[in-house]
Amino acid sequence: MRVEHIYRYPVKGLTAEALEEVALREGECLPHDRRFALAQGDAPFDPAAPTWLQKRHFGCLMANAKLALLHSAFDARTGQMLIRPPEGAPLLADTRSEAGRAAIATFLAGFLGEEARGTPHFVEAPGHNFTDVAAKAVSIIGMASLHALERAAGMTLDPLRFRANVYVSGGRPWAEFDLVGQEIQLGGARLRVFKRIVRCPATEVNPDTAERDAKPPKALREHFGHADLGVYAEVIEGGHLAIGDALEPLQGDLLH
Structure with a gap:
């Protein structure tokens, strides 16, 4: 499988930023x-003692x-955020100043x-990290699986609906599910795939x-018997990742 796209999402719920x-x-x-x-006013989140909370907060x-x-x-070098x-x-x-963070909060609250x-x-x-699961992970989607969902749903689905970090081509639909519990080589890094991603109304x-x-979770359940697309993987050995790099299982050929 080949890495086609890499994205980060500096602010939960806001724009994807493409990386080479x-x-x-x-x-x-x-x-x-x-x-x-953006933590809602009733969210029990304490920046001084952060714990994972569900996305509804x-x-x-x-x-x-x-x-x-x-x-x-977001400019990581200067801390400046443009919305x-x-x-x-x-x-x-x-984002580095209290006044700046307050201005962003006021802007977003006013928009909502x-x-x-x-x-x-x-x-x-x-x-x-304000992740959807209580673990630090890299999310990976096989484009073959997404295309299978598109065919079943009868419509084109922008990959960014699913807000993954890494999109890979090649392999058969749903092949990434076979990697759960396995180690993979992703570019120069080694990861362990630990969970399928259950899709929500987002x-x-x-x-x-x-x-x-569109209703991807409904289409997944109706046509494939589950509501999953993509997998989560934890980085167990760091390394460089770039577009064009390979994703390879380290325990036999599980992708074909």
């Missing part, structure tokens, strides 16, 4: 992936489809309107229009 290459580190997510989140596409209309960009709404002036703020609960806060906690949201114009 990345350095994977043992026990970590992609650098800056899900580094920030944060701004997320599952509950807040309109977030797809925002275009964001551009479909109408009106964009926001440029410094009634969907914002209480007084939301734009949060980060060093060493913590995938119903069109990343361009913010409309709920």
Whole structure:
């Protein structure tokens, strides 16, 4: 299988950022992936003592489809965050300052309107990632599986509906499920695949229009008997990953 796309998502629920290459580190997510989140005012999240919480406590596409209309960009060197709404002036703020984080929170809460609960806060906690599962992982989708879902659903589905980190081509549909519990070589890194990804209503949201114009979980259940697409893997030996690199199982040929 060949790596076709690599993405990080600096803010939970906001724009994907494409990467040509990345350095994977043992026990970590992609650098800056899900580094920030908008914590709802009633979320029991403490940046001083971060613990994993379900996505409903944060701004997320599952509950807040309109977030797809925002275009964001994060500069990891300077800490600057740019958020551009479909109408009106964009926001440029410094994620490293209290004032900058407050400005981002106010901007996002204002955009969400009634969907914002209480007084939301734009949060980060060093060493913590706002992932959908209580583990630091790299999410991987086989494009053959996505194409099988498209054929069954009778429509084209933007891969970014599924917000994976790595998209790979080659192999048969659902081959990545056979890798659960196995080790893989992904570029120069070694990972252990530990879980299939159960898909939620976030995938119903069109990343361009913010409309709920498809039902991937329903189509998966009806045509394949499960609601899964992609797998989670933990990095057990860091290394360099770039577009064009191979994904290979380390325990026999499980992909054909």
